[in-house]
Amino acid sequence: MISKNTIEKVFEISRVEEVIGDFIQLKKSGSNYKGLSPFTNEKTPSFMISPAKQIWKDFSSGKGGNVVAFLMEHEQLSYPQAIKFLANKYNIEVEETAISTEQKEKLDQKEKLMVICEFAKKFFKKQINETDFGKNIALNYLGERGFDNKIIDHFDVGCLTSSRDSFKNYAIENGYNIDDLISLGLVSSKNENDIYSSRIIFPIRTISGRTVGFGARTLKNSVKSAKYINSPDSIIYNKSKILYGLYNSKTNIVKNDNCYIVEGYTDVMRFFQKGINNVVSSSGTALTSAQINIIRRLTKNITMLFDSDNAGLNATIRSIDMILSEGMNVSICLFEEGEDPDSFAKNKTTEEIQKYLNENSIDFIDFKAKKLNESKRNSATEKAKVVNDIVSSISKIPDKIKQEIYIKQCSKMLDITENTLFNALAQLNQITQVSKTQVTQDSSTPIRQERTDQIFKLEKKIIEILVLYGNKKISFDEIKMIKDENGEITYKPDMVKSYVHEKIFLDLHSDEVEFANEEFKVLYKELIEEYQKKENFDAKVFINSLPKNLSELVTSLIIEDEIYQLHDWRSKNVIVKGKDRSISQLVTETILTLRTLLINKKVQELSKLTNENDKNFNKDTLEEIVNYYQLKSLLSKKLNRVI
Numbered sequence: 001m002i003s004k005n006t007i008e009k010v011f012e013i014s015r016v017e018e019v020i021g022d023f024i025q026l027k028k029s030g031s032n033y034k035g036l037s038p039f040t041n042e043k044t045p046s047f048m049i050s051p052a053k054q055i056w057k058d059f060s061s062g063k064g065g066n067v068v069a070f071l072m073e074h075e076q077l078s079y080p081q082a083i084k085f086l087a088n089k090y091n092i093e094v095e096e097t098a099i100s101t102e103q104k105e106k107l108d109q110k111e112k113l114m115v116i117c118e119f120a121k122k123f124f125k126k127q128i129n130e131t132d133f134g135k136n137i138a139l140n141y142l143g144e145r146g147f148d149n150k151i152i153d154h155f156d157v158g159c160l161t162s163s164r165d166s167f168k169n170y171a172i173e174n175g176y177n178i179d180d181l182i183s184l185g186l187v188s189s190k191n192e193n194d195i196y197s198s199r200i201i202f203p204i205r206t207i208s209g210r211t212v213g214f215g216a217r218t219l220k221n222s223v224k225s226a227k228y229i230n231s232p233d234s235i236i237y238n239k240s241k242i243l244y245g246l247y248n249s250k251t252n253i254v255k256n257d258n259c260y261i262v263e264g265y266t267d268v269m270r271f272f273q274k275g276i277n278n279v280v281s282s283s284g285t286a287l288t289s290a291q292i293n294i295i296r297r298l299t300k301n302i303t304m305l306f307d308s309d310n311a312g313l314n315a316t317i318r319s320i321d322m323i324l325s326e327g328m329n330v331s332i333c334l335f336e337e338g339e340d341p342d343s344f345a346k347n348k349t350t351e352e353i354q355k356y357l358n359e360n361s362i363d364f365i366d367f368k369a370k371k372l373n374e375s376k377r378n379s380a381t382e383k384a385k386v387v388n389d390i391v392s393s394i395s396k397i398p399d400k401i402k403q404e405i406y407i408k409q410c411s412k413m414l415d416i417t418e419n420t421l422f423n424a425l426a427q428l429n430q431i432t433q434v435s436k437t438q439v440t441q442d443s444s445t446p447i448r449q450e451r452t453d454q455i456f457k458l459e460k461k462i463i464e465i466l467v468l469y470g471n472k473k474i475s476f477d478e479i480k481m482i483k484d485e486n487g488e489i490t491y492k493p494d495m496v497k498s499y500v501h502e503k504i505f506l507d508l509h510s511d512e513v514e515f516a517n518e519e520f521k522v523l524y525k526e527l528i529e530e531y532q533k534k535e536n537f538d539a540k541v542f543i544n545s546l547p548k549n550l551s552e553l554v555t556s557l558i559i560e561d562e563i564y565q566l567h568d569w570r571s572k573n574v575i576v577k578g579k580d581r582s583i584s585q586l587v588t589e590t591i592l593t594l595r596t597l598l599i600n601k602k603v604q605e606l607s608k609l610t611n612e613n614d615k616n617f618n619k620d621t622l623e624e625i626v627n628y629y630q631l632k633s634l635l636s637k638k639l640n641r642v643i
Contacts, residue, residue, distance in 0.1 A: 002083050003095035011544055014086045016054045016067040023074060023207055024297035025254050036297050038074055039063055043327055043398065048559055054540050057559035064555035066543050075208045078111055085208060113184060113236045116176055117203075117211040120186055123167060124158025124201045124214075133161040137219060138200050145266065146346050151273040155248070155265075158201045160216075164193040184213075185232045195229065202265040204231065204283065205247045207294065213237040215244070215265055215283060230283065240288040243295070244268060244281040250298060252277040258301040260357075261287065263315070267305070267341040275350040276357075279305075287319040292326050303331045303361050307340040320364045325396040331361040365390055365410055387414055391421060395428040458594040459520045462504060464557040465590065466527045469583050470501040471537045476584050500587055501531040507591045523550055 017026065017033050026033040026049065033049040036042060039061040046059040057064035063073055071082040087094045128134035138159035142152055160167060168187050172178065181187040188195050199216035206212055213231030231237055245268040253259045260279040262268060271279045282291060295302060302323055306316045316332055323330040333356075335344045345353050362370075368390050387410070394406045407425060411418045475497045498506075505528055515521035530542060539558060543551050 002080050006087060006092065006095045007083055009092050010083050010086045010090070011066075011068075011540075013090045013092065014067050015051070016056055016070070017049050017051050019067050019086065019089065020049060020056060020070055021254075022250055025299060037061060038297055041293055041326075050559060053558055055543060055555045055558060057556055062556070063552060064559065065548065065551045066540070066555070068544070069548060069551055069555075071208070072548065075206060075210065076110065077208075078108075081111070081114075110235055113180060113234065114210060114212070116171070116180055116184060116186075117213070117236070119171065119174070119176070120167065120184075120214070121156055121158065121203045121211045123170060124160060124196075124203075125156055126158075127161060127166075128152075128157065128159040128200075131161055133198075134159050141200065141219060145342075147266075147269060147273065151269055154272065155245075155269055156203045156211075157269075158203070159219075160194060160196045160199055160201060162198045164197055167194045167196070168192065183234055184237075185229075185234075186214075199229070202244070204237070204242055204244055206242065207246050207250060209247045212242070213239070217265075238290075239283060239285055241290040241294070242283070243291050244283045245272070246280045246294070248272065249278050249280055253280075253295070253298045257299050258303060259295050259299050260303050260305050261295075261319075262305045262341045263307055264340070264342065270342045270345045271353075274345050274348070274353055276345075276353060286315055287322065289322055289326070292323055292328065296326055296328055300327070301329045301331075303333055303357070305333050305335075305341045305357075307335070316367070320367075321393050321396045324364070324393055325398070327398045330364055332364065332367040333357055333361040334367075364393055365406060365413065368393065369410075369413055383414070387416055387421075388424065390414075391424045392428060395425055455516055455594065455597055458590055458597070459515050459517050460557070461590045462508075462594070463520055463523050463527070463554075464560075465583075465587055466501055466504060466524070466531075467539060467542075467554055467557055469587070470504075470527060470531050471499065472583060473497060473499050474584050476503055476588060499531070500583065501528060503587060504591060507595070519550060519553055523553065526550075 020026065020035075021033075024035040024038050024047065026035045027045075028034075029048070031050075031052060033051065034045045035047045035049075036045050037047045037058045037060040039058055042060045047056070048059070049056045055064065055066055056070055063069075065073075067086065068079065068082045071077050071085055072079065075082075075085070077085060084094055086092070128138050139149075139152070142157070168178070168181060171181055171186075178187065178192060182189045182192075185195060187193065196214065196216040198220050199218050202215040202217075203211045204213040204215060213234075213236075215231070216229045218225045218227055218229075230239065233239060244265055249259075249268075249272075256278045258278060260271065260276070262271070262279060262281050264281055265283070268279055268281045271277070280295070282288075292302075304316050304319060306313070313334075320330055320332075335341070344356075348356075369386060390410050391407075394403055394410070397403050397406070403425065407418060407421045410416070411421055475495050477495060515524055526546070527542075531537060539554070543554050546554065
């Protein structure tokens, strides 16, 4: 268990904008920060961060909360794991007891596999530094390839000896289950031997730095052995959503506003060793939409540095349209035949590498015009294929202005009239639009309905008022009902100074109002108790004390108040405050409107009872209705006064 002192230190020191800035590109928006949602595939930024309140809100998905909530949601961490992540980032010593074998068994499956991967990474790294195989064979091989110890250590590169069960035995001795080792691809299901024997091992990490899988290169000179073996997909590792080196390069990708994509693990290591640190690898697989979206949160610019062989060219061609369709800019840099990023950069300086990349990076039109059927460009048929392919790529670009610019560029380069190209583009766009319409029509996915219930909105508003203004002491314009000497009722205005939370509590308590929404009911109780216990209410501390669902709800209320003007709902009998209204007016309007709605509801219920046969019961009911109408009259007068 993590000590309370450690948790308090973590919340005190951590900055939500700094932590989230490691995962997505943030831009200043007034006093807040804005970026693309990491939870949805959006084109327009709707992810907001409030540094003052240390909270975030994603309007595209509805998620929100504090810094821990973000890590739990984005990285699928448990609460203790999120605290440890922040402690590690800010160099805070974590006070906790060691994990026993018994405790390991109690961890959920995902957490258990995470622990095993970290355990395996440390074992493999120890092997490369302390065993004869590691020092004499693995490190020697890497040294011959030109990799120094610093870069090997930076990427936590390890190895496994030729022994068939050294890791398996060590893991079992430390209390880990053979079935879990098999599910992670560390041990074979056929013979329960180590899978990575006689291999150099590259740990694969998430953007937050958690080890979730491995890539391993053989050191055997055998045609029977696969050159590379990668971890299979598991509940913690999906190769289509992971980019090797992203954890190491994310900051520099944002800084340089560009991401180089290479194919292999050693390509990444080579560029890092040469001082070019904004590079990631697709781990030998075709680039996926999920990987592109991860990069898009950090930059809109991608430069592809795939190998010059046919496989590399084909991978580049496949990736171009996907990158363009995400609204990103793509450049391609090719190397001489037989070269890959690793071999190209090995004997060059940083300046030479960077100069080559700058001078030889071309856009997709240049690339396709030069590389697609280059030998047959003089053939009309082949030229038409090239043109159609380029126009097809242009059609994937969401920005119409960019489309027009690229059409003009293509026209000049290939000597084709702009009208011809625009007509071809229009045809493709029309086909795409028809396809999208059909998908929409055929889709059976239910659309989430916006909640319009008036009582729900008013209950939500009361919680918002309590969070934002609950501890403010202000004057309220009240109306008292007084009987004169003749017994007639008159109404007298009066000013009463009170705390907002006291005003709300007393007014709602007088009608014995109970919240209909369960979450609001719990929050109302927690807020009132918090104000009663403490003189100084701290929204940040309060949010940190709540369960995830309630923390998310409170965060939404705070962020929404900062960003949005509320609509005029008077016509709908929902009277709330715009930004220009006073707190006093806001509180009074909201409470009175809610009480009036509840009274109307109660009167309707009682009216139905008058159809009963019991006349005495009807009489009592009618008297109760009259009393409610009197109360409603008083509330209406109060409401009209504050309007």
